[in-house]
Amino acid sequence: MNEHKIIYILDTNILLHEPLAFLSFKEHDVIVPMTVLEELDSIKDRKRDVSRDARVAIRALEDSLVDASPEEVLSGVKLPENDPEHPSGHLSIFNDYTLKQTAGTLSFNENDNRIINAALHIQKENPKKKVVLVTKDINMRLKAKGAGLAHVEDYRTDQLIDDIQFLSKGYHKFEGDFWQHIDECDSETEGRNTTHYVNRDVLPNSYMNEYILDDSQHFAGKITGWDEERLAIADLSYERLMAKQAWGINPKNIYQGMAMDALLDPTIDLVILTGAAGSGKTLLALASALEQVVERGLYDKIIVTRSTPEIAESIGFLPGTEEEKMAPWLSAITDSLEVLHKSDENMNGSLNYIMEKANIQFKSVNFMRGRSIQNAIVLLDECQNLTASQLKTIITRCGEGTKLVCSGNLAQIDSNYLTAVTSGLTYIVERFKNFPGSTTVHLNGVVRSRLASFAEENL
Numbered sequence: 068m069n070e071h072k073i074i075y076i077l078d079t080n081i082l083l084h085e086p087l088a089f090l091s092f093k094e095h096d097v098i099v100p101m102t103v104l105e106e107l108d109s110i111k112d113r114k115r116d117v118s119r120d121a122r123v124a125i126r127a128l129e130d131s132l133v134d135a136s137p138e139e140v141l142s143g144v145k146l147p148e149n150d151p152e153h154p155s156g157h158l159s160i161f162n163d164y165t166l167k168q169t170a171g172t173l174s175f176n177e178n179d180n181r182i183i184n185a186a187l188h189i190q191k192e193n194p195k196k197k198v199v200l201v202t203k204d205i206n207m208r209l210k211a212k213g214a215g216l217a218h219v220e221d222y223r224t225d226q227l228i229d230d231i232q233f234l235s236k237g238y239h240k241f242e243g244d245f246w247q248h249i250d251e252c253d254s255e256t257e258g259r260n261t262t263h264y265v266n267r268d269v270l271p272n273s274y275m276n277e278y279i280l281d282d283s284q285h286f287a288g289k290i291t292g293w294d295e296e297r298l299a300i301a302d303l304s305y306e307r308l309m310a311k312q313a314w315g316i317n318p319k320n321i322y323q324g325m326a327m328d329a330l331l332d333p334t335i336d337l338v339i340l341t342g343a344a345g346s347g348k349t350l351l352a353l354a355s356a357l358e359q360v361v362e363r364g365l366y367d368k369i370i371v372t373r374s375t376p377e378i379a380e381s382i383g384f385l386p387g388t389e390e391e392k393m394a395p396w397l398s399a400i401t402d403s404l405e406v407l408h409k410s411d412e413n414m415n416g417s418l419n420y421i422m423e424k425a426n427i428q429f430k431s432v433n434f435m436r437g438r439s440i441q442n443a444i445v446l447l448d449e450c451q452n453l454t455a456s457q458l459k460t461i462i463t464r465c466g467e468g469t470k471l472v473c474s475g476n477l478a479q480i481d482s483n484y485l486t487a488v489t490s491g492l493t494y495i496v497e498r499f500k501n502f503p504g505s506t507t508v509h510l511n512g513v514v515r516s517r518l519a520s521f522a523e524e525n526l
Contacts, residue, residue: 072096072156074193076186078202079106079178080484081222083117084454086124088222089131089146089158096143096156099128100163100185102178120456131158161185173214179204183211190216203484223489231477231487235500237339237507238278238325239270245281245288254302261302267293276335276506278325280305287321289328303328313358316350322510323347329506330355330472333365337462339450339496340474342510348474349448350403356444356472360425366444366470368426372461373448432461442468451475452482455494462495 073095081088082103089097104125111121135144143157163185172187173180183200190198199218200211208219241248253264270279270290279288279300287308292299308324311317313331318324322342329338330351340348359365404421421427432453447461450473458473465471473495477487487493499505513524 073197073199074098074189076100076161076182076189076198076200077103078182078200078204078207079103079110080203081201082107082124083110083120084203084222084484085456086120087127089128092156094154094156097146097158098161098185098189099158100161100182102163102181102185104128104160106178128158132160161189163188171215173210179207179210183207183214183216186211186216187214203489221486221489231493234341234477234493235274235277235496235507236341236509237276238280238322238509239273241279241281243281244283245279245286253297262291263288263300263302264297265300267296267298270298273298274500275503276329277500278303278328278508280321284321287325313351314354314362316354318351319347320512322508322512323351326351326508326510327355329508331359332506333359333470335504335506336465336470337495337499337502337505338470338472339492339499339505339507340472340510341477341492341496341507343513344476344479345513346510348476348510349446350406352446352472352474353403356446357421357425359444359470361421366468367442368428368444370428370430370440370443370445371448372430372432372445432457438464439466440464440469441466443470445469445471447471447473449475450492450495451477451480451487451490452485453491454485455491458491458495 073092074097075092075095076098077089079102082099085091089099107121107125111118111125131146132140132144140160141162143159146155146158148155163181166181166184166188168175172184175181175184182202186198186200197218198216199220200208200216201220201222202208202211203221208221211219246252248269249265251266255262255264273290273293275290275292277290279286279290284305287303287305288300289303290298291301305321305324308321308328309318311324311327311331313327318327323346326338326340326347329335338352340352342348353369356366356369360367360369404427432447445461445465450458452475453461462471473492475490475492477490477492480487480490485491496507500507
């Protein structure tokens with residue numbers, strides 16, 4: 068074997084995060100410890116969101132090793148080649164249960180320790196090769212380093228940016244007056260809509276449906292197209308954005324104005340809202356959904372869902388309907404509904420009346436699989452806790468006439484295996500930034516209260 072090849076040892080959470088991850092290491096060799104297979108087996112039959120990923124990983128591993136003898140499975144089976152110029156590496160299973168406790172190794176009382184000990188053994192047996200343990204568990208990476216493993220890494224194959232500060236915010240802001248930066252401009256007006264065509268050098272790194280602001284608080288535009296030389300910018304006007312209204316709610320700042328413009332635009336299929344707690348993501352999404360379902364009749368229903376890590380195992384045992392079971396995890400939505408109910412002067416009925424009128428349905432993310440959702444607005448909250456593959460599953464459920472609103476705060480990730488740069492929310496912001504049917508808006512500023520604003524800025 069080539070001594071320049073790297074040996075990658077995969078932790079269980081890598082295959083749960085990306086079931087086909089073992090195919091992503093190009094010409095290098097991949098080892099899956101037996102303990103990882105045991106953990107996948109224990110997870111695959113649970114009523115959890117990751118159970119499907121465990122089953123997919125097991126089937127993919129079995130497909131790769133199905134024709135191999137026991138000896139070949141242990142020594143390494145050649146993986147399929149994706150690129151003829153770069154031969155693929157080998158996949159093998161390492162029986163870490165044959166290892167014995169020796170001085171200097173971690174105790175065998177935890178599966179993490181067994182996997183680390185397997186990596187240490189493989190490192191000792193291959194002194195001329197780079198041996199890397201790949202895990203998304205931060206504490207496990209620290210333990211492995213402390214136990215003497217030279218190389219420990221996170222799985223970054225699906226990471227699209229290196230630093231969260233480079234994540235698209237969905238808008239560009241010019242200093243001073245926007246028109247001071249423009250040398251040449253052609254404009255076309257059709258009805259009330261005006262489009263400006265400017266030199267593309269003004270914004271060389273721009274994408275579809277990104278907004279444009281300036282310090283003058285007069286001009287606001289949105290990029291609607293381009294060619295090699297020019298950008299097409301729809302003139303929205305700062306005042307018109309601030310005058311947007313949905314279900315009695317008006318934007319409190321220009322960022323909310325941009326968000327409301329995207330939420331109320333029937334030509335936009337996917338709206339991604341990022342921003343701090345209290346910036347208005349949930350309230351704006353819900354108000355816009357009510358406006359379009361009840362007042363405008365553009366959609367038939369509102370489906371509200373969110374990531375609920377612990378609910379997957381317990382929801383079946385809770386009393387009541389699915390909506391009642393979901394209630395504790397959707398308090399942010401019901402709180403926003405109460406605010407909107409109080410702000411609606413024309414609505415004399417109860418909160419339940421609004422929910423029935425708008426046909427609001429509360430669903431768990433775990434029950435979204437296998438469905439095809441038609442003519443609905445889907446509000447997906449807390450997206451920062453979902454992986455890219457989980458979000459892909461949900462997005463592909465959206466059928467004809469459905470609008471999806473994904474919102475989340477990348478500073479409040481609860482998952483042990485996700486960071487701001489590997490979150491599914493970050494992934495879709497980057498993947499969809501050039502899709503003409505989607506818009507991203509980062510909401511700056513906390514509008515909840517002066518207490519919340521101070522906490523967000525100083526704690």
